Amino acid sequence: xxxxxxxxxxxxxxxxxxxxxxxxxxxxxxxxxxxxIAEANQRILENAIxxxxxxxxxxxxxxxxxxxxGGKDSLACYPVMDxxxxxxxxxxxxxxxxxxxxxxxxxxxxxxxxxxVNTAVLSHAETPxxxxxxxxxxxxxxxxxxxxxxxxxxxxxxxxxxxxxAITAATISSRAFCDATDRAYTAYMKGGRHE
Amino acid sequence: MSKIKIFxxxxxxxxxxxxxxxxxxxxxxxxxxxxxGLGMGVATLFVLLLSNITISLIxxxxxxxxxxxxxxxxxxSLVTVLQLLMQAYTPGLYATLGLFIPLIVVNCMILGRAxxxxxxxxxxxxxxxxxxxxxxxxxxxxILGAVREVLGSGSVFDFKFMDGDGMLVFVLAPGGFLxxxxxxxxxxxxxxxxxxxAKLQAVxxxxxxx
Numbered sequence: 001x002x003x004x005x006x007x008x009x010x011x012x013x014x015x016x017x018x019x020x021x022x023x024x025x026x027x028x029x030x031x032x033x034x035x036x037i038a039e040a041n042q043r044i045l046e047n048a049i050x051x052x053x054x055x056x057x058x059x060x061x062x063x064x065x066x067x068x069x070g071g072k073d074s075l076a077c078y079p080v081m082d083x084x085x086x087x088x089x090x091x092x093x094x095x096x097x098x099x100x101x102x103x104x105x106x107x108x109x110x111x112x113x114x115x116x117v118n119t120a121v122l123s124h125a126e127t128p129x130x131x132x133x134x135x136x137x138x139x140x141x142x143x144x145x146x147x148x149x150x151x152x153x154x155x156x157x158x159x160x161x162x163x164x165x166a167i168t169a170a171t172i173s174s175r176a177f178c179d180a181t182d183r184a185y186t187a188y189m190k191g192g193r194h195e
Numbered sequence: 196m197s198k199i200k201i202f203x204x205x206x207x208x209x210x211x212x213x214x215x216x217x218x219x220x221x222x223x224x225x226x227x228x229x230x231x232g233l234g235m236g237v238a239t240l241f242v243l244l245l246s247n248i249t250i251s252l253i254x255x256x257x258x259x260x261x262x263x264x265x266x267x268x269x270x271x272s273l274v275t276v277l278q279l280l281m282q283a284y285t286p287g288l289y290a291t292l293g294l295f296i297p298l299i300v301v302n303c304m305i306l307g308r309a310x311x312x313x314x315x316x317x318x319x320x321x322x323x324x325x326x327x328x329x330x331x332x333x334x335x336x337x338i339l340g341a342v343r344e345v346l347g348s349g350s351v352f353d354f355k356f357m358d359g360d361g362m363l364v365f366v367l368a369p370g371g372f373l374x375x376x377x378x379x380x381x382x383x384x385x386x387x388x389x390x391x392x393a394k395l396q397a398v399x400x401x402x403x404x405x
Contacts, residue, residue: 006260015261015268018253022272029276036283044286125294127367169363 044122045078049091051120051136052109053080057088068187070094075187080109089117094184098176101125106134106177108145108184115149119181131173141167141174145181155182201320205327211304212335212375213382218304222336223371225295229352232340234292236333238277243305243332244325245273250313251321257314266309267300274300304332342374 004010046062053060063079078091089109097103104124109117119142121135133139144165155178156162157171166174211217218239225235249269257265278296281289289296299305308328313321341351347365349357364370 003255004258006258010258011261014257015264018257018265019268022268026272026275029279033279033283037279040283040286123290130363130366 045093048093048107048120048122049078049080049109052091052107052118053089054117057082060088061085063087068092068190070183070187072097075184077188087112090188092184092188093122094180094187096176096180096183098172098179099124099126100131100170100172100176101127104176104180106180108181110185110188113149114151114185114189115147116145116181116185117147119145126173127170130170131167133167133170134173134177139167141165142177150182150185155185198320198323202323202327205324205329206331206334209328210331210335211307211328212332212339213379215304215307217307218302218332219375221295221298221302222339223368223375224298225292226336226340226343226371226374227366228344228348228350229337229341231291232336232338233333234288235295236329236336238281238292238296239299239302239305240326240329240333242270242273242277242299243308243329244322246270246305246309247313247321247325248318249273250309251316251318254314262314263306263310266306266314270305270309271300304328339371339374339378342378343370346370346374 004014049062050060057080061081061083063081066077066079067074068077069075073095075095076093078093079087080089080091082088089111091107091109093105093107095103095105102125104126105122106124107120107122109119111117121142124132124135126132126134133141136142148163154162155164157164157166157174157178159166159171160175162178164174164178205211207214209215212219212222221235221239226232246266246269250266253265253269274296277299278289278293281296282293308324312324316324343365345351345361347361347363347370349355349361362370365374
């Protein structure tokens with residue numbers, strides 16, 4: 001088959017036809033992956049909630065999600081109950097815009113009295129090898145928050161007069177992490193507790 | 196050109212990264228560790244293979260004057276589909292590479308192969324070309340990622356063999372340029388030595404003949 005000449009009709013038909021096929025393909029792929037993507041995101045969320053719950057919690061029930069006001073954006077809260085229905089931990093998905101590469105999101109679990117149970121990083125774009133040490137898969141830095149109550153534990157880095165040891169060479173990321181945690185704590189203590 | 200040569204030229208002789216310096220944006224951006232380089236390389240290989248196949252198949256119905264927009268439409272659609280599939284079925288890989296997947300669209304190596312090879316050659320040749328070029332690209336990214344990971348974090352493929360942090364600069368963007376520059380310098384040095392040796396041999400044979 002000879003190559004098509006570059007006449008106007010040929011060009012319009014060829015480009016239009018190919019664009020049409022491509023958009024049909026994209027629409028189909030979007031429809032086909034919509035369900036699995038939602039499931040995958042749900043699994044990631046449930047995994048993060050599990051990470052910020054006490055590790056000895058064997059059976060747990062997830063309560064209804066509710067929103068709290070927190071700065072420019074609202075924070076999603078997921079109450080976690082034990083087998084008898086008592087509130088054990090509230091997982092709060094919080095964010096900060098103070099990060100080195102823009103916004104990052106973390107999940108913080110609070111016991112009913114406001115004590116931090118555990119933290120987990122949801123998504124971030126911090127520098128690999130520096131700021132990404134806030135992620136537990138890279139370093140143990142964020143373990144220092146566990147079991148601390150921000151009522152007595154100042155959520156700022158030591159350089160700013162707080163109690164948090166910053167990551168070496170990543171003070172900005174550490175400050176941002178504190179900012180996100182503090183935002184969740186403030187929102188939670190302002191009557192964000194749902195049994 | 197023989198089939199083997201079409202396949203093998205992309206791996207060393209015309210390596211997209213080390214020799215042709217194509218697609219450097221994802222090369223420098225993703226290679227902070229060996230595993231990231233490998234992941235990005237494989238993703239690019241996959242897109243390159245599909246785009247070469249598609250473009251080789253439709254080359255006769257695409258008039259020359261609209262070929263570039265058509266190539267971009269094909270490549271962008273393939274990348275978007277790949278991104279959706281990764282998000283759905285490999286969320287772990289998507290978490291580390293997700294940011295870089297859209298970059299494959301603007302990887303000039305893929306457009307380059309479409310323009311220079313797939314739009315002029317048969318389906319089989321285009322597949323071989325894509326496999327060779329893609330493997331060469333993956334190899335280059337993995338090597339660069341490994342070098343930067345060893346120097347920057349003291350580990351390779353996440354296996355830590357040294358305590359401490361290593362040289363920070365190799366994890367950051369300048370380290371990408373430094374690492375790539377040194378690897379290219381070493382490769383060129385080896386190549387020149389080889390060429391000099393070949394020349395010397397040729398001269399010796401010539402003098403013996405006389």
